[in-house]
Ligand SMILES: [Zn+2]
């Protein structure tokens with residue numbers, strides 16, 4: 001017998017999966033055999049159980065490359081804008097001392113460079129898998145001070161957190177806000193997920209009970225029956 005959620009082999013009388021904690025229903029036979037590890041990506045024939053192997057499709061690899069290229073392009077713009085801007089201000093505005101402009105411009109450019117290098121490094125990390133172990137939401141309040149600091153306003157919002165324990169044992173969280181809680185709504189506790197760092201998106205192992213699927217390239221919501229994303233036309237990961 002196999003866990004319907006994550007594919008772990010279970011003893012015949014098991015009530016819960018030892019790996020992901022999903023309840024085991026006896027009346028629904030396992031539709032797949034094998035564990036959801038990196039090597040075994042092929043979904044069951046005609047089924048929606050299993051991680052998609054579309055990540056290896058040439059057009060998806062090309063989409064990942066294009067995304068990395070465009071974020072590298074944005075990086076140089078964000079680095080150059082403060083540098084050129086402050087230099088121009090120092091040269092053109094008489095009351096603005098040039099050396100001060102250069103220091104601020106260079107400091108901001110370096111800061112942007114560091115931030116962008118971190119983002120870029122993250123997108124190159126290997127993909128990981130794990131199981132959703134917890135979900136919770138919290139009411140929060142963010143305070144804003146007015147420009148002159150004399151008054152304060154606030155905005156209430158709800159923060160939705162989805163906690164994933166990766167197969168290597170570390171903990172990851174997806175933090176979303178208010179109505180933008182796609183993954184919080186999409187993923188249930190016990191769901192096995194794969195993170196695609198090239199796109200910063202999550203894929204569910206068992207999509208067989210879903211009516212929707214999120215595009216792993218652009219995050220758009222699609223009917224599960226679609227082959228391609230309605231928004232970006234890339235192949236959906238199923
Ligand atoms: Zn399981």
Ligand SMILES: [Zn+2]
Nearest residue numbers: 215218229232
């Ligand atoms: Zn898309």
